Amino acid sequence: MMLPPHLSSKVFLAPMAGITDQPLRQLTRSFGSCNIVSEMVAVNAVSRRNPKTYRIADVRAENYPVTVQLVGNEPELFVQVVPLIEELGAAGIDINMGCPVKKIVNNRSGSYLMTDIARAASIITQVRNTTRLPLSIKFRKGWDCNHINAVEFAKMCEDCGADYLTLHGRTKTEMYSGTADWDIIGEVKAAIKIPLIGNGDITSPQTARQMLDYTQADGVMIGRAALGRPWLIAQTHKFLEHGILSQPMSIELIKTTMLRHIRALSDYYGEKTALQLARKYVCWYCKGMRDACRFREKFVRIADMSQALVEIDRFFDYNREEALS
Ligand SMILES: Cc1cc2nc3c(=O)[nH]c(=O)nc-3n(C[C@H](O)[C@H](O)[C@H](O)COP(=O)(O)O)c2cc1C
Incomplete structure (x- = not known):
């Protein structure tokens, strides 16, 4: 399955608030090919023209494609903000429907939207109707172990016009604990026609290969394992594309x-x-x-x-x- 053309790799640096800022993105990209996503950007802050948030969303200085991740709850605010995000240089738009953090969930954003499919669908549909940029959704396995709805949610995203999806194999209540469920990634992959990026617990080029083989996902996203190892993302790309395992860094x-x-x-x-x-x-x-x-x-x-x-x-x-x- 084909990823949108601005994505040069099967490997993504995960969006991490307070971490994947411009300096880290640039450094990560300097090691070689990989896809870069911004930290999440709150649509209400952009609509209020909050200068700090504006700066986070401004990727014009970067000479590689950056997907900008938006978080919010009001479809109208997304519609208002997307043209500004385009002007600020985004190569793609990702919508955060997986964040489990209290502040975000209490605003009925992030993973909360997995419990309100009608609203999630309205946001995706309206963003789709506003922009021609590639559109992706990042989400989780479900709210908790009694509410696992990743397959249904993924099909909704596909029906509303998303170009590809990223799934973190944990529920909202698991936050970052335990082990990511790669089975659910395989199930979602089998249920949709658009590309799926698998995320959760990839720690090396070899585990990235295992995730792809196990789930048949179209790409991988790496977060925590890249902290203090910005070379890991490009090394994983090299391994997946060319079978070359890099030497440990001196x-x-x-x-x-x-x-x-x-x-x-x-x-x-x-x-x-x-x-x-x-x-x-x-x-x-x-x-x-x-x-x-x-x-x-x-x-x-x-x-x-x-x-x-x-x-x-x-x-x-x-x-x-x-x-x-
Ligand atoms: C400090 C931190 C900040 C994060 N911020 C975001 C974010 O802004 N948007 C998002 O979609 N996910 C965010 N995540 C989740 C990661 O993108 C990723 O889904 C998660 O860490 C699982 O992948 P991993 O096992 O490779 O770390 C964050 C994770 C961490 C650890």
Whole structure:
């Protein structure tokens, strides 16, 4: 089954609020081919012209296609906002119908919409009638284990004109716990004609292959496993397309990538915010390295970028020596 032409790969970087911002998207894409989705953008905030949300939705500076993800509840607001999103450079539009977070669900958005199929259908139909951009829906297995309606929901999305779908194999109440259900991904795939992207618990190029083989999905989406490993998405593409398994990243390359990331955060947000954001990323990049816990504890207390860079040097020198000894 064919994905829309702006998608150059079977592999997607998952939208992650507060994480897949422009610096991370650019870095991820610099490793090679893959599809990029923005953080979720609230349609009511865009319609109120909230400058912070506008900036999140603005992907014009990126020289690869970005699918912009929208979240909301009012079909009329989607209709109002979609032309602005087009102007801000989106190559495709994704609608978030899977987010389980309280704030979103309480606004009757995200995974709440899986319990209100009529409203979900109205949103999709009206967006479909407003834009010619490729349209996708990201959703879950269902609300809870007694309300599993992914197949019915997927058929509705297809009938309303979605071009492809992404399914995270967990219910809303599972949040991110337990194991993702790949069987439901297979069931949905068998029930629809449009392409389906499978999501949940892919941790490596090999598990991506397993998910595709197991479910017959048309593509994979990777989220948490890419945290601190922005190269993973392109490496997975290379493995799926060419059977080439990349070498593990050297300590030197991990350091270079982390520094590139911090520099990009600085350029985009300014040094102060970049340092705050760098705290979580540094933890992820250094996972599994010697004395990483102690380094993390130290790093989160650093208030000055030049000091942060000195500490990074020290930590990586120490790990390099350990690796050589
Ligand atoms: C911190 C975080 C933020 C997320 N934000 C979003 C979001 O904005 N939109 C969305 O559709 N899913 C969001 N997700 C869900 C992921 O896109 C993905 O569906 C989920 O993490 C399962 O995939 P994984 O097992 O590969 O991580 C988020 C997940 C995490 C961990």
